[in-house]
Amino acid sequence: MNTTIRKEVEKINIDEVIIPHAPLKAYTSYRTGGEADFLSIPSSLEELRLILKWATTKNIPITVLGAGSNVLVSDDGVEGLVILTHSLHEYHIRGLLCVxxxxxxxxxxxxxxIEHNLSGLEPLGGLPGTIGGAVWGNSGTHELTITSYIEWVDYLDKNGELFRYYPLNESANYRTSFFKEHSYFIYEVALRLYFNKNSSLARLQKEESRLKRLHKGQYDLPSAGCMFKNPEGLSAGRLIEESGCKSQSINGAMVSPHHANFIVKTKQETTSRDIYELSEEMKQKVFEKNNIELEREVHLIGRW
Ligand SMILES: Cc1cc2nc3c(=O)[nH]c(=O)nc-3n(C[C@H](O)[C@H](O)[C@H](O)COP(=O)(O)OP(=O)(O)OC[C@H]3O[C@@H](n4cnc5c(N)ncnc54)[C@H](O)[C@@H]3O)c2cc1C
Structure with missing residues (x-):
């Protein structure tokens, strides 16, 4: 660590950056779930390193949350430290790289x-979440997934050590990533895009993607996107619909009438447990009808 950074770290008082017993509801798209034992919202690499080291030294488990749009947080809360990434939001453009x-x-x-005449990501317009969350889950649509644009990813291990990952020839499989297999903190992502002098057209294409989601009712009610992954060559939504689950509900958790693979929250009092129970019923019904075990796409976080 160089002297300037060390001085910065020494200035940070750990008690001032860790919040005990912090409700997490506000940080998830479902607006459900319990408390984190500890919460931290770092805004610099130095602060992040200090927090990671603090938790690791004390043997405290670490959970990362981006925009919380692909998670179901337990009503019984999350053990240990939750780190929210939303204050790490700086960027720069270098040639064709968007960092x-x-x-x-x-x-x-x-x-x-698009403002910098860089294109490629327009089909992902309107996709909720952060760049870190997207890279973790290799988010995307049937047209493209984010991994195909990654040049490198800078990540930290639990001791706060910084590393660089290059995807090189690794194939971008459906909703899988290097980061899903390791407990690392994705810190910064470089995407290699392509030059497009027609930024007006790119803006229109991006807006079209967002509007498609809007018209499909994706933003009408709280959800976390698709609850289950599509089994190879099949549509999880269709399997769920054919098993008779559409519009089924448990205490306000409802299989979306627009898209059977979305569970929407229709009541204020709906809990994560209600959403979970409904997802288990959907899984069971699909299994009984088709002998196919659906795999959850939404990530369960906390004390389940
Ligand atoms: C209406 C709606 C539509 C959606 N449509 C799509 C779609 O078309 N395609 C699609 O792929 N997804 C879709 N999603 C799901 C979701 O938006 C994406 O998966 C998104 O990329 C998740 O990002 P996030 O920041 O919200 O991640 P979170 O939900 O906060 O986290 C998801 C996972 O990533 C991990 N994580 C997040 N940030 C980091 C980090 N910096 N370092 C390490 N781990 C991290 C978390 O620990 C967690 O396990 C949709 C969701 C909604 C609500």
Whole structure:
């Protein structure tokens, strides 16, 4: 660590950056779930390193949350430290590389890229979440996934050591990534895009993607996107619909009438447990009808 950084770290008082017993509801798209034992919202690499080291030294488990749009947080809360990334949102453009910290919303990043005549990500317009969350889950649509644009990812291990990952020839499989297999903190992502002098057209294409989602009712009610992954060559939504689950509900958790693979929250009092129970019923019914075990796409976080 160089002297300037060491001085910065020494200035940070750990008690001032860790919040005990912090409700997490506000940080998830479902607006459900319990408390984190500890919460921290770092805004610099130095602060992040200090927090990671603090938790690791004390043997405290660490959970990362981006925009919380692909998670179901337990009503019984999350053990240990939850780190929210939304204050890590700086970016810069270098040639065809768009470099962004993990907490920058993906939709904002697409707008920034277009402003700089950089294209490629328009089909992901309107996809909720942060760039870090998207890279972790290799988010995307049937047209493209984010991994195909990654040049490198800077990540930290639990001791706060910084590393660089290059995807090189690794194939971008459906909703899988290097980061899903390791407990690392994605800090910064560089995406290699292509030059497009027609930024007006790119803006229109991006807006079209967002409007498609709007017209499909994706933003009408709280959800976390698709609850289950599509089994190879099949549509999880169709399997769920054919098993008779559409519009089924448990205490306000409802199989979306628009898209059977979305569970929407229709009541204020709906809990994560209600959503979970409904997802288990859907899984069971699909299994009984088709002998296919659906795999959850939404990530369960906390004390389940
Ligand atoms: C209406 C709606 C539509 C959606 N449509 C799509 C779609 O078309 N395609 C699609 O792929 N997804 C879709 N999603 C799901 C979700 O938006 C994406 O998966 C998104 O990329 C998740 O980003 P996030 O920041 O919200 O991640 P979170 O939900 O906060 O986290 C998801 C996982 O990533 C991990 N994580 C997040 N940030 C980091 C980090 N910096 N370092 C390490 N781990 C991290 C978390 O620990 C967690 O396990 C949709 C969701 C909604 C609500």
């Amino acid at each position: 962004a910290q993990a907490g920058l919303p993906l939709d904002t990043l697409i707008n920034i890229a």
